[in-house]
Amino acid sequence: MTKSRTRIIISVIDIAASAISLIDMKTKNSSDRRARALLPLTEATYWTLASLATPRHGYAIMQTVADASGGQVRLGPGTLYAVLAKLLEQKLIRRAGESMSEGERRKEYTLTPLGRQVIELECRRLESLARTGRQILLRKAGT
Amino acid sequence: MTNRNDETKRVFRFFWAWEDEDEGRWLAEMAHQGWHLVKSGFPFQFRRGEPKEVRYRMDYHAREELDRGEYLNLFRDAGWEHVCKYGPWHYFRADAAAGVCDIYTDVPSLTGKYRRLLRVLVFFGLVNLIGLANNLMPDHFHTDVIGLIGIILPVLAILLVGYVIIRLGMLIARLKRSSGIESGPASSHH
Numbered sequence: 001m002t003k004s005r006t007r008i009i010i011s012v013i014d015i016a017a018s019a020i021s022l023i024d025m026k027t028k029n030s031s032d033r034r035a036r037a038l039l040p041l042t043e044a045t046y047w048t049l050a051s052l053a054t055p056r057h058g059y060a061i062m063q064t065v066a067d068a069s070g071g072q073v074r075l076g077p078g079t080l081y082a083v084l085a086k087l088l089e090q091k092l093i094r095r096a097g098e099s100m101s102e103g104e105r106r107k108e109y110t111l112t113p114l115g116r117q118v119i120e121l122e123c124r125r126l127e128s129l130a131r132t133g134r135q136i137l138l139r140k141a142g143t
Numbered sequence: 144m145t146n147r148n149d150e151t152k153r154v155f156r157f158f159w160a161w162e163d164e165d166e167g168r169w170l171a172e173m174a175h176q177g178w179h180l181v182k183s184g185f186p187f188q189f190r191r192g193e194p195k196e197v198r199y200r201m202d203y204h205a206r207e208e209l210d211r212g213e214y215l216n217l218f219r220d221a222g223w224e225h226v227c228k229y230g231p232w233h234y235f236r237a238d239a240a241a242g243v244c245d246i247y248t249d250v251p252s253l254t255g256k257y258r259r260l261l262r263v264l265v266f267f268g269l270v271n272l273i274g275l276a277n278n279l280m281p282d283h284f285h286t287d288v289i290g291l292i293g294i295i296l297p298v299l300a301i302l303l304v305g306y307v308i309i310r311l312g313m314l315i316a317r318l319k320r321s322s323g324i325e326s327g328p329a330s331s332h333h
Contacts, residue, residue, distance in 0.1 A: 045220055075248055077248035078256070080217060081213075
């Protein structure tokens with residue numbers, strides 16, 4: 001009995017969640033579809049995009065990500081280079097001039113409007129995933 | 144003691160492209176014995192110095208996606224010294240005690256290094272395959288020595304390239320399965 005009830009509740013949540021995302025999708029324009037096609041992001045891509053909400057050079061990205069994640073996530077230079085090259089190619093980020101760091105020039109990068117859209121969509125997707133997951137787990141514990 | 148620092152030696156040792164981790168371990172062992180890499184290639188060149196615990200990593204870029212300065216700055220800022228370049232292979236070195244994180248910290252970018260090499264090899268293999276097919280055409284086919292070379296050479300190249308492609312493919316599959324790379328700071332240096 002409780003098992004089937006749980007199952008019904010889960011499927012109701014599923015339907016609601018997919019209905020919401022369907023409505024969500026219908027209201028969006030084509031650039032939104034383009035942004036959506038790039039999801040989900042790898043963790044390294046996600047953190048790099050998030051940190052480029054303000055212009056930063058490569059090492060500043062590594063430091064920002066390490067700080068923001070409480071040391072949980074670290075980006076190696078090889079990984080960051082690959083991510084930056086790909087994001088530039090996909091036009092999710094662009095070059096934003098140079099800054100001086102410890103007496104040396106460093107090239108900076110920042111989000112393009114499309115890049116901002118992608119990271120915002122990904123945040124929303126992850127939030128909705130986490131919310132739905134938590135709800136399912138809570139219901140299960142409650143029965 | 145002072146002129147010991149000028150002492151160099153050459154070592155002939157061959158590593159396949161999928162063995163770059165073994166190569167790194169061997170270079171670290173050489174550094175442990177006081178021989179520090181100066182130049183890679185065939186032979187490797189080392190300079191005598193104080194024995195040191197270091198890590199070596201190799202990166203592969205046949206094409207420079209961003210400019211060289213940006214690439215090298217990224218590695219240097221992260222604590223990796225650029226030792227030398229051998230063709231498309233870049234050799235980096237870091238102090239083992241410095242707690243510098245690995246150059247690749249996720250599986251997609253780590254396998255990406257080998258996939259870039261794979262693409263070049265597949266292209267090279269295809270060129271040889273086309274050449275071989277051309278040499279086997281009835282109107283091009285010769286039974287003399289030159290005709291024979293025109294068949295043997297591309298066949299050897301295809302076999303060699305095919306072997307490397309298979310081994311690289313196996314390595315990529317293994318990396319994807321195990322994801323055994325240092326992603327966080329806590330995993331190795333504390």
